[in-house]
Amino acid sequence: MSFELPQDLKARLCGLASIGVITGAGISAESGIPTYRGKGGIYDDPEQGDRTIEALSAPTLRMDPDRAWQAIAKIAGAAHGAKPNAAHYALVEIERKASRFFLLTQNVDGFHAQAGSRNLIDIHGDTFKLLCMQCGWRGELGRVAGHEPCIQTIVATGKAPLCRCGGTIRPDVVFFGEMLPMAKVLRLHAEFYDNPPEAVISVGTSSMFPYIVEPVLLAAQRGKLTIEINPEETEISAHVDFHLKAKAGEALTAIAHAL
Ligand code: APR
Numbered sequence: 001m002s003f004e005l006p007q008d009l010k011a012r013l014c015g016l017a018s019i020g021v022i023t024g025a026g027i028s029a030e031s032g033i034p035t036y037r038g039k040g041g042i043y044d045d046p047e048q049g050d051r052t053i054e055a056l057s058a059p060t061l062r063m064d065p066d067r068a069w070q071a072i073a074k075i076a077g078a079a080h081g082a083k084p085n086a087a088h089y090a091l092v093e094i095e096r097k098a099s100r101f102f103l104l105t106q107n108v109d110g111f112h113a114q115a116g117s118r119n120l121i122d123i124h125g126d127t128f129k130l131l132c133m134q135c136g137w138r139g140e141l142g143r144v145a146g147h148e149p150c151i152q153t154i155v156a157t158g159k160a161p162l163c164r165c166g167g168t169i170r171p172d173v174v175f176f177g178e179m180l181p182m183a184k185v186l187r188l189h190a191e192f193y194d195n196p197p198e199a200v201i202s203v204g205t206s207s208m209f210p211y212i213v214e215p216v217l218l219a220a221q222r223g224k225l226t227i228e229i230n231p232e233e234t235e236i237s238a239h240v241d242f243h244l245k246a247k248a249g250e251a252l253t254a255i256a257h258a259l
Contacts, residue, residue: 003250005258009242012225013258018100018197020219021091022212026204026230027248028109030085033078037206038232042075058177065160065168072171073154076127079109080143080151087203088115090252095119097259102191106205106212108173121184121191123211125173134167141171180211193218199225201255204248207234216240227255 005013025035035041043052054060055071088111095101095117102119105112108127112120128141130149142150149161149169161169174180192200192215200219207213216236220226226240229251237243244251 003246003254005244005251005254006242009227010258012241013199013255016198016225016259017098018199019094019098020192020197020200020215021094021101021103022200022202022205022215023091023103023105023107023112023248024203024205024207024212025107027087027105028079028082028085028107028111029204030087030247030249031082031109031111033082033109035204037208053176056176058175061170061175065170066158068170068175069154069160070158072127072173073151075108076141076151076171077155079111079127082109084111084115086249087247087252088112088117090249090256092116093256094252094259097256100197102197104188104192104212104215106209108171121187123174123180123184123188125171125181127171127173129172130161130169131172132163132165132167132169135163135165137163137165137167137169138172139169185211188215196222196224199227201227201229201252202236202240203229203252205230205234206232207236 029035036043052071055067061068091103092115103112103117104121104123106124108124110126110128130139130141142148154161163169196219200216202216205212213236216226217239220239228236228240228243229246229248231245
């Protein structure tokens with residue numbers, strides 16, 4: 001049986017023109033990718049939990065890039081071979097129906113772009129995009145051996161990939177302790193703050209960071225429609241108009257139909 005939206009939400013969704021969406025790891029859970037926090041998550045390991053955060057930090061990337069890459073390879077390896085799911089495609093449909101749409105994601109799996117979302121701010125970057133820390137070379141993380149640098153080689157050797165110039169290659173993602181990319185921050189401000197949308201939908205995130213929480217709270221304060229899709233409670237749950245305790249795929253598919 002398909003997921004039923006509350007009637008009063010359906011009425012408010014009908015004919016909405018501008019929509020901002022925020023996503024986190026929960027939207028990719030139905031693709032088989034582990035989330036970060038919670039049971040079975042990347043940080044849910046008594047031995048490695050905090051050490052994984054440390055491995056994904058700016059100092060580790062500089063001082064011990066092999067260790068940083070071993071943690072990155074786990075994240076990229078989970079996304080490699082998996083595919084976008086119904087929730088990613090429902091957002092493409094929502095973008096097609098709305099006259100103004102933008103999507104702020106914390107995910108580094110590249111699934112929103114792969115599914116076809118266009119107005120996308122991947123604030124934490126994309127783990128499959130690479131950058132040489134010395135010469136600035138840019139490229140893609142290969143998914144099959146022979147297309148170096150590739151995930152399998154990094155997993156097998158435990159070594160950070162090196163550029164032809166001899167410099168260390170890094171993924172174009174934001175490590176703990178690094179600044180968010182300014183151009184993306186400016187875009188998110190322009191979209192959420194300067195010209196706020198009629199509705200903000202937050203999906204599959206534990207809402208840990210101020211730049212993820214504030215756009216929702218601001219929309220709520222301004223009387224805009226606010227929706228959270230998450231089976232669990234988070235910091236924003238008490239502030240949104242509708243907390244849908246559902247899976248991202250079923251809830252977003254229902255929203256795409258209701259628009
Ligand atoms: N549908 C919707 N939500 C789900 C689903 C699902 N099928 N499965 C899990 N969730 C929810 C969980 O209840 C949880 O609140 O997704 C959320 C995932 O939370 P986190 O693992 O903390 O992921 P996220 O919020 O994206 O983390 C933010 O923290 O370490 C960093 O850089 C990392 O971008 C990440 C950031």
